[in-house]
Amino acid sequence: MKKRIVVKVGSNVLTTEKGKLDITRMSALVDQIAWLRWHNYDVVLVSSGAVACGRKELQVDHLLDSVEQRQLFSAMGQVKLINLYYDLFREYNIHIGQVLTTKENFQSERSYQNQSACMEVMLENGVLPIVNENDTVSIEELMFTDNDELSGLIAKMVGAQMLVLLTGVDGLYNGDPSEPGSEVIRTIRPGDDLSRYIQSEKSTAGRGGMASKYKTAINVAATGIKVIIANGNSDNILIDLAEKPKETIHTEFIGSEK
Ligand code: GLU
Numbered sequence: 001m002k003k004r005i006v007v008k009v010g011s012n013v014l015t016t017e018k019g020k021l022d023i024t025r026m027s028a029l030v031d032q033i034a035w036l037r038w039h040n041y042d043v044v045l046v047s048s049g050a051v052a053c054g055r056k057e058l059q060v061d062h063l064l065d066s067v068e069q070r071q072l073f074s075a076m077g078q079v080k081l082i083n084l085y086y087d088l089f090r091e092y093n094i095h096i097g098q099v100l101t102t103k104e105n106f107q108s109e110r111s112y113q114n115q116s117a118c119m120e121v122m123l124e125n126g127v128l129p130i131v132n133e134n135d136t137v138s139i140e141e142l143m144f145t146d147n148d149e150l151s152g153l154i155a156k157m158v159g160a161q162m163l164v165l166l167t168g169v170d171g172l173y174n175g176d177p178s179e180p181g182s183e184v185i186r187t188i189r190p191g192d193d194l195s196r197y198i199q200s201e202k203s204t205a206g207r208g209g210m211a212s213k214y215k216t217a218i219n220v221a222a223t224g225i226k227v228i229i230a231n232g233n234s235d236n237i238l239i240d241l242a243e244k245p246k247e248t249i250h251t252e253f254i255g256s257e258k
Contacts, residue, residue, distance in 0.1 A: 004123075004160040005036065006044045008151035011206030012168040013232035014049035014081075019056035019205075021049065021084055025233065029166075030088040032238035033128070037094065039242065042123050044158055046131045046151040047085070050077035052205040067140065074135035085130055095127045100134035103142050106153050116157050123158065146208035152216040155225050163220055164241065165213050166232030171251030172197060172210060184249050190221065190256040221253035228252050 009029060016022050033043050051070060054077025064072065082098050089096050099118065105111045122129045131154055133144050144150045148165060155163040174197050175182035188194060195214065202209040217227040230237050230250035240248040 002040050002042045003162070004042045004044070004158055005162045005164065006046060006151055006155040006158065006160045007033065007164045007166065007238065008046040008147055009048065009166045009232055010147070010168065010203060010208060011048040011052040012203055013166055014047065015052040015205055019052060021053045021080060023084065026084060027088055028235060029232070029238070030085070030092070032236065034089075034092040034094060035239055036242065037128075041242075044119065044123070044129045044131065044154060044160070045085075046147055046154055047081065048132065048147045048206045048208075049081050050074045050132055051135060053077040053080050070135050071137075078132065078136075081132075082130065089128065096130050097122050097127045099129050099131040100136075101131065101150070102134050102138045103144050106157075112157075119154070119158050145212050146203075146206060148208045148212045148216040152220040155220055155227075156223055160225055162226045162228065163217075164228045164230060164238065165217070166230060166237065167208075167210075167213065168203075168231065168233060169210075170231045170234070170249045171229045172214060173199075185251050186249075188217075188221075188251065188253045190254060217251075217253045221255050224255040224258040226252065226255045 014022055014026060033045065036043050051073045054073030054075070057076045057080070078100070085096055101115060105115045119129055131150065133147065133150055151163060151165065169177050171184035172194065173182045174185055176199060185194060185197065198211045198214050200209070200211060213229055217229065221227050228241060228250050230241060230248070237248070241250060
């Protein structure tokens, strides 16, 4: 029986400081996802990065408000993002499909079932879904907090055994990650409350941050799905997590017994 895993990759991992897609990093992630598929995992990829890589595409000579910026940059950036994934996965003969969604699609039973059927038909046919929020039409008050929240909803929808949140740090630290002496908390059990360790800084390239990862992780783990926060910039992270989890630094939220 195949295991299902949802991998969410943040904008900070996928883009360089200059706002370009980090092709080397994306290529390494694609290699690892191909490896997971050979090793009997069905993978769903939730990928941020559209707004961050769309920002530098066009010189706009007048000020845009935040909604206009999100709509314009996500529309342009998503094309770049999915094109690069297409080329990289094609090297492995892996078919990809793009799923752009909004929070409204998770709110009514009918839309939920429709979205769920879409994910199933892709997975059943060996197509790798690459999911992002449809920032071109999402309405501010009805948006996902960020893709961490979206990936949690997707993990529940597809009945995943595991959700991996790949970010720019090694996991949840028991202090400021830049301070010597701070360490990654390796295991969080159901009922543990470690919110006192959460730093409030937000991601520089995307909308998320550790607070929202923690919230998503606690919420998803409570439904029995194991959640991992790990460093998307460390080479081979997905393979190391699968093959030698003990030696690989990360934070694991143990799923509650169902
Ligand atoms: N959907 C946004 C994008 O693709 C990312 C949201 C987030 O940072 O979580 O740029």
